[in-house]
Amino acid sequence: MKKSQIEAAWKGNAQCDRCGIRDLVLFADLAESDFNLIHLPIDEIECDPGSTLYSEGDDGTAVYTIRSGLVKLVQYLPDGSQRIVRLLRPGATAGLETTVGESYQHTAIVLQRALACRIPKQVIDRLSRETPRLHSQLMRRWHAALTQADDWLTELSTGKAPQRLARFLLQTMEADGTAMLFTREDLGAMLGITTEHASRTVAEFKRNKTITEIGPNRFRCDRDQLECIAAAEC
Amino acid sequence: MKKSQIEAAWKGNAQCDRCGIRDLVLFADLAESDFNLIHLPIDEIECDPGSTLYSEGDDGTAVYTIRSGLVKLVQYLPDGSQRIVRLLRPGATAGLETTVGESYQHTAIVLQRALACRIPKQVIDRLSRETPRLHSQLMRRWHAALTQADDWLTELSTGKAPQRLARFLLQTMEADGTAMLFTREDLGAMLGITTEHASRTVAEFKRNKTITEIGPNRFRCDRDQLECIAAAEC
DNA sequence: CGACAGTTTGAGAAAGTTCAAACTAGGTGG
DNA sequence: CCACCTAGTTTGAACTTTCTCAAACTGTCG
Numbered sequence: 001m002k003k004s005q006i007e008a009a010w011k012g013n014a015q016c017d018r019c020g021i022r023d024l025v026l027f028a029d030l031a032e033s034d035f036n037l038i039h040l041p042i043d044e045i046e047c048d049p050g051s052t053l054y055s056e057g058d059d060g061t062a063v064y065t066i067r068s069g070l071v072k073l074v075q076y077l078p079d080g081s082q083r084i085v086r087l088l089r090p091g092a093t094a095g096l097e098t099t100v101g102e103s104y105q106h107t108a109i110v111l112q113r114a115l116a117c118r119i120p121k122q123v124i125d126r127l128s129r130e131t132p133r134l135h136s137q138l139m140r141r142w143h144a145a146l147t148q149a150d151d152w153l154t155e156l157s158t159g160k161a162p163q164r165l166a167r168f169l170l171q172t173m174e175a176d177g178t179a180m181l182f183t184r185e186d187l188g189a190m191l192g193i194t195t196e197h198a199s200r201t202v203a204e205f206k207r208n209k210t211i212t213e214i215g216p217n218r219f220r221c222d223r224d225q226l227e228c229i230a231a232a233e234c
Numbered sequence: 235m236k237k238s239q240i241e242a243a244w245k246g247n248a249q250c251d252r253c254g255i256r257d258l259v260l261f262a263d264l265a266e267s268d269f270n271l272i273h274l275p276i277d278e279i280e281c282d283p284g285s286t287l288y289s290e291g292d293d294g295t296a297v298y299t300i301r302s303g304l305v306k307l308v309q310y311l312p313d314g315s316q317r318i319v320r321l322l323r324p325g326a327t328a329g330l331e332t333t334v335g336e337s338y339q340h341t342a343i344v345l346q347r348a349l350a351c352r353i354p355k356q357v358i359d360r361l362s363r364e365t366p367r368l369h370s371q372l373m374r375r376w377h378a379a380l381t382q383a384d385d386w387l388t389e390l391s392t393g394k395a396p397q398r399l400a401r402f403l404l405q406t407m408e409a410d411g412t413a414m415l416f417t418r419e420d421l422g423a424m425l426g427i428t429t430e431h432a433s434r435t436v437a438e439f440k441r442n443k444t445i446t447e448i449g450p451n452r453f454r455c456d457r458d459q460l461e462c463i464a465a466a467e468c
Numbered sequence: 469c470g471a472c473a474g475t476t477t478g479a480g481a482a483a484g485t486t487c488a489a490a491c492t493a494g495g496t497g498g
Numbered sequence: 499c500c501a502c503c504t505a506g507t508t509t510g511a512a513c514t515t516t517c518t519c520a521a522a523c524t525g526t527c528g
Contacts, residue, residue, distance in 0.1 A: 075388040078465040079397075083388040100370075100377045105384065128369065135362065135369055136334075142376035143334045149383035150339065154309040154317040157391035158426055160515070163313075184475065192392055197516060199476060231312040394483070394517095418507065431484060433508060 016042060016117075024091035025065045026119070026141065029133040037130055040120045047116060053094060053108035060098025062118045066090055069114025072186065073106040084189045086148055087111075087172075093141045099124050111182065157192050159232065161201045164191040166229035169211070169221050178220050179211075250276060250351075258325035259299045260353070260375065263367040271364055274354045281350060287328060287342035294332025296352045300324055303348025306420065307340040318423045320382055321345075321406075327375045333358050345416065391426050393466065395435045398425040400463035403445070403455050412454050413445075 016027055017035050044067070047053065053064055053071065071088040085106060088094055094108050098121050127134045155167040168191060173179045181187055181202060188198040205211045210226060211219040228234045250261055251269050278301070281287065287298055287305065305322040319340060322328055328342050332355050361368045389401040402425060407413045415421055415436060422432040439445045444460060445453040462468045 075384060077388060077392060079393070079467075081392060083392050085384045085387050097377060097381075100373050102377070105381065129366070132363070138373065139334050139376070142373070142380065143331060143336070146376065146380050146383060147331075147339065149380060149387065150309060150319045153319050153383065153387050153391060154311060157387060158311060158315065158317050159313070194517060195474090196476080196518080199474095200516095203476075233313075428485060429506090430486080430508080434484095437508075 021067060021091060025067075025117075026063070026093050026134070026137050027065075029137055030127070030131065031133060034127065034131045034133060037126055038123050039126075040123050042120070042123065043118045045116050045118055047110040047114045049110050049113060051110050053110065053116065054104045055107045056104055058104045060095060060101075060103050060121060062120050063096060063098055063124055064094040064108070065117040065119065066092045066094065067115040067117060069110060069116075070112040071114055071116075072109050072111050074109060074189070075106055082189055083192070084186060085152065086145065087190075092144070096138075096141055096145065099128075099138070111186070152190075156190060161191065161193050161197055162204065162229050163232055164193070165198075165201050165205065166210075166226045169219075170223070170226050170230060173221055173223070177223065178214065178218055180217055181219060182217075255301060255325060259301075259351075260297070260327050260368070260371050261299075263371055264361070264365065265367060268361065268365045268367060271360055272357050273360075274357050276354070276357065277352045279350050279352055281344040281348045283344050283347060285344050287344065287350065288338045289341045290338055292338045294329060294335075294337050294355065296354050297330060297332055297358055298328040298342070299351045299353065300326045300328065301349040301351060303344060303350075304346040305348055305350075306343050306345050308343060308423070309340055316423055317426070318420060319386065320379065321424075326378070330372075330375055330379065333362070333372070345420070386424075390424060395425065395427050395431055396438065396463050397466055398427070399432075399435050399439065400444075400460045403453075404457070404460050404464060407455055407457070411457065412448065412452055414451055415453060416451075 016022070016030075016038070017032060019025065019027070022028060047069070054060075054062075056075065066088045068090050071092075071094060072084045073086040073088065073094070074082050075085055076082050088108070094116075095104055097103075097105050124134070128138075151171070155171065156164050158164075165187075168187075169179050182190075184198045184202070185195045187202070188195045191198065193201070202211075206213065208225070209222065210229065211221050214220050225234075250256070250264075250272070251266060253259065253261070256262060281303070288294075288296075290309065300322045302324050305326075305328060306318045307320040307322065307328070308316050308318055310316050322342070328350075329338055331337075331339050358368070358372075362372070385405070389405070390398050392398075399421075402421075403413050416424075418432045418436070419429045421436070422429045425432060427435075436445075440447065442459070443456065444463065445455050448454050459468075
């Protein structure tokens with residue numbers, strides 16, 4: 001329930017036309033000429049862990065592209081408890097709801113030092129009106145967000161805690177077979193269990209050698225065993 | 235785990251330009267001239283409860299607009315359990331993922347006798363290319379689906395069963411203060427609890443007069459009490 | 469060194485699951 | 499018309515999982 005102010009450092013206007021990860025981002029399909037339609041500054045902001053990009057209910061004035069780092073989207077319940085509904089990785093878009101005229105529906109909190117581009121709503125509006133090349137990317141973003149939401153509902157909010165944790169690890173494991181586990185509080189808020197229970201479940205996995213700590217908050221995962229647990233077969 | 239074949243009755247091509255609920259549906263913003271761009275038949279199909287509109291993994295060939303009735307979107311887990319991720323009511327769109335080239339990601343099963351319009355993927359593609367008037371509605375659909383998904387995650391998959399049921403009833407209550415509860419199995423699949431536990435929780439609400447059965451599967455709800463339970467204050 | 473935030477552990481209580489059995493309320497067919 | 503079937507619901511009792519609250523532990527930072 002901590003509240004951090006945004007500590008974004010302004011780093012000067014972004015130069016979208018020579019963006020290093022341009023093929024990953026919202027503007028991937030734009031032609032050179034389309035960039036002339038952008039008449040408002042797109043700021044690149046740098047955010048420390050704990051800072052918020054925007055808060056639920058705020059007037060939606062911009063969409064954000066995550067260039068690096070990790071951001072969580074949180075929703076709060078009437079009773080004060082929170083739920084993490086999505087994780088945003090590099091290339092992802094945050095605050096899409098502003099493009100349909102809504103205020104932000106989540107609070108976006110930085111988990112790992114992040115670089116993000118702040119794209120004013122008007123820029124999206126104008127590009128939408130005047131070039132067709134943004135649409136397909138916008139659709140793709142909506143679709144990606146919805147797919148993650150649905151998957152979290154079926155995989156991370158169904159079944160017992162060990163199954164949920166196993167599925168979570170399978171989802172977030174990198175190619176080298178290792179994964180991060182964030183804080184136990186965040187882990188609990190993603191799996192819909194308490195902090196303590198998240199801790200216990202992780203401990204159990206460590207005891208069974210399903211995961212092995214190989215660095216600060218970095219784990220080597222036994223994929224076979226995870227798949228077995230995820231399917232409730234062992 | 236029952237499997238029903240689709241029992242759709244073909245009722246002849248729909249006449250979109252004089253659709254009775256046109257201001258509700260995907261084509262709401264189209265101009266008269268835009269309808270000339272539609273060169274494939276849009277069928278109106280009638281579906282009985284238990285029939286499936288499409289199944290997870292099927293090749294996405296069409297988008298559906300629900301004109302009446304009620305449809306559930308289901309995802310299955312490796313261990314065979316199912317989860318209802320969304321409910322589609324009149325005006326809603328199903329199978330949007332086909333517009334970004336994906337196969338269906340859910341199984342769409344009819345809960346209450348439904349009328350749906352089957353819009354071939356190519357029609358959407360062509361309209362998207364040649365008229366700007368579909369885009370904003372498509373975005374709105376994506377947004378609506380994502381909002382429901384996020385809300386289900388935070389409201390219906392978080393907290394104890396009575397809280398979830400209370401939130402569910404508050405969400406689905408009609409203006410007259412009554413609500414339906416479907417089968418206990420479906421209720422469980424929406425709240426992430428077992429059929430038996432769903433049944434027990436409903437029984438508890440009846441005992442406390444939080445809800446009162448006033449017809450076959452129709453309940454009068456005490457809104458104040460529901461809000462109180464939803465917030466875990468009583 | 470102490471303060472602090474996050475984690476772990478323990479133990480009892482509460483919530484949820486499981487499995488089995490009993491109980492509906494519609495059909496269907498004799 | 500009634501006996502019988504079926505699918506869904508309810509209930510009970512033992513069991514497992516999860517929560518709660520409290521206390522101990524860890525590492526970091528001033």
